[in-house]
Amino acid sequence: MRLKIIGAAGEVTGSSYLLECGASRVLVDCGIFQGKDDERKNREMFPFSSVSLNAVLLTHAHMDHSGRIPLLVKEGFKGKVWATLPTLELVKVLWYDSAHLMKEEADWLTKKNSRKGLAPVEPIYTRDDVDDAIKMLSAASYDDKLPVAPGISVRFRDAGHILGSAILEVWLEEEGKQVKVVFSGDLGPQQTVMERNPAIITSADYVIMESTYGDRLHKTNAESRDEFRDVLTTALKDKAKVLIPSFVVDRAQRILYELALLKDEGILAGNVPIFFDSPMGVKATEIYKKHMNLLSSEIQQYVSQGKDPFAPGKLKYVSSVEESQAINDVGNAVVVAGSGMANGGRIVHHLKHGIWNPKNHVVFVGYQAQGTLGRRIVEGEKNLRIAGEDVSVKANIHTINGFSAHADRDDLLAWAGNFSTAPLFLITHGEPKSSLAFSETLASAGMKGVVPVAGQEIELEPNGAGKAVHIAEQPVVLKREEVSTLLAEILLLASGLQNRSVPVQEDGILSLLKSSKVLLETANEKMNERLRAE
Ligand SMILES: [Zn+2]
Ligand SMILES: [Zn+2]
Structure with a gap:
């Protein structure tokens, strides 16, 4: 039995986790990345074969949890996507909108590329892919235990985050051994206004827990x-x-x-x-x-x-x-x-x-x-x-x-404190500062927490006693057009700065320019090393 961290490790977006139990493989969430570098990350291949998955479990509709499911289907996923009824209704709206935006973006890039003689850009997925993905959606009711693959069953519990949001209790069973993994999904605050309060769960071997505001308190x-x-x-x-x-x-x-x-x-x-x-x-x-x-x-x-x-x-x-x-x-x-x-x-x-x-x-x-x-x-x-x-x-x-529809530090701590089985908490869905701070908060309250990295695999054992196996990251291949686009942008910026007629007021601009120069020099040296090596 294994858990693989695919996304939302050391960052808030791109939630995705893979569970393996015997021959069964179930994905929990398949979200898009938002913010820095998102376009490249969203286009990256999944680090597993989409065809081999038995099912997808979806905690809630937000795109950082659901947004790459149509891509999964485009790449051959044939199983069911389980989610609560409101989640299913909401994702239909979100996915079509997303396909529309992706098309606009791709058309714009294609136009830009054609002026440079570069290849057209395809959208990540289209309306047709969304049509196909919608056919896979299956409603799961709150609080019922549901088998989703041989050896794997799940129960959706209210997470109090948005309409339809769920905490997932997942039971894995292989050769007589049983492990329970709880996914907090995005958790609502302890005192909610819009939704019902998050469900209290008391038993688990592992808890994959969000930490968006793991280092902060909200105002009341x-x-x-x-x-x-x-x-x-x-x-x-x-x-x-x-x-x-x-x-x-x-x-x-x-x-x-x-x-x-x-x-x-x-x-x-x-x-x-x-x-x-x-x-x-x-x-x-x-x-x-x-x-x-x-x-x-x-x-x-x-x-x-x-x-x-x-x-x-x-x-x-x-x-x-x-x-x-x-x-x-x-x-x-x-x-x-x-x-x-x-x-x-x-x-x-x-x-x-x-x-x-x-x-x-x-x-x-x-x-x-x-x-x-x-x-x-x-x-x-x-x-x-x-x-x-x-x-x-x-x-x-x-x-x-x-x-916010998210729990703050004290809300997260209160929810984690409900577990009476001393599980291992894997702190995800937060910027590193926030996730690390929350794992320290857990430690000072006598609980065990670790902050995993993307790509990490954990052998699941009862009582959270698993070994974390670190998998080497795939080397990133430099794309020639990416490099030349970047260089063109840098040149444009530099010449823009040079042509600025107003006198430059020193508020850190000079040191920024100096560090840019050092960075470019380092890139140049590395490129030379690479050329010499080849
Ligand atoms: Zn959310
Ligand atoms: Zn989220």
Whole structure:
């Protein structure tokens, strides 16, 4: 019995784990990578044969858990993809949207390539691949034990993260030996607002545990609501625009609910339009409305008062691109749009047209991965290139992490503390700093935690006594066109800097340039060594 860590090790995105038991092979999650280097990583071959898998178990719909399943099917996977019913409905929406974006991206790159005489670029997967993947989806109900392959069974438990999200309890049995592995998936906080609280699980040999906020505490819900109320109050007084980049599944519905509460309080005046600029988000909201029975008692209470939690004040659903662009001319409005990390989607053009205005407000309400536009704004960069234009950041930037659908450090610790069988915790789905900090937190609470790396294989034994086998990483082959594109970009940057007529103010620019030179010299030496070796 073995567990192989495929993704989300030392990073938040790209969740994927392979379980092997006898001749059975089951994959848990198959997510896309987002942020730094994502295009290359998403195109990489799977480190296993897709055809050989018996089944895929999907914790929840978010793309960093589900997004590469259509690629798996494209590469020959023929088994079932098990997930809860709301997850199945949500992934259909997300996958078609993703295939659409991949096509746009590939068309754009193809155009760019053809000018350089390079080959066209194929999208990672297409609508047809999504059609095929959807045929593999099978509904698993919460709390029932389900056999998914010889020797492997699973039970989906509520994770309290987004609608349909699940913790997986997986039992493996081979030659009379039994091992239980629990996958936390993405865990909701201990005190949820939108979903039910995460299920308490008390027994496991191994727990694969997320650590997105393993080194941080969120503000309380009440504090976050106060922060949000303050931003909205100021913005409305100044007749400003409030831009809210938001994941369109769950976070957007939460924001709509928070806006509805402000409306109830009389803070959101009736004449200020709220634009929900995401056709995909609108579809997701419909799915949420269909499964109100799976949401929290707070939401259900709100509904029982005859109110719609996702329809605040003057809410406008925006569908066409023209309608979306027309929002640029509206000065006083609230705009909720994807993507949550501003690395794509309609929020990008709203930021381009609004972030330069000191009157406006940008409110980040979720995790921002390294390398994304959202992360750069949150980290205080003042000059950015957004959708092909240089824009200076003058708007008021806020981060409200208390609306997160993720557990914080104390929530994670509380959930881990429910296990009474002293399992080995494998800490994943976090930046290294966060995962390491959380494994130390576990250790100081008397629990055993390790932070695995991608590619690592663990021989599973009862009581978490497995040996970790380190598998050497595959050598990465340099792609010629990748190198030449990079060099062209560097040259362009360098000549741009040289042509800048304004006097350079020394705020670290010189040392940045010097280190770039050292890096290039090192690359040059390495390239020479390689040439000599060949
Ligand atoms: Zn998630
Ligand atoms: Zn995730």
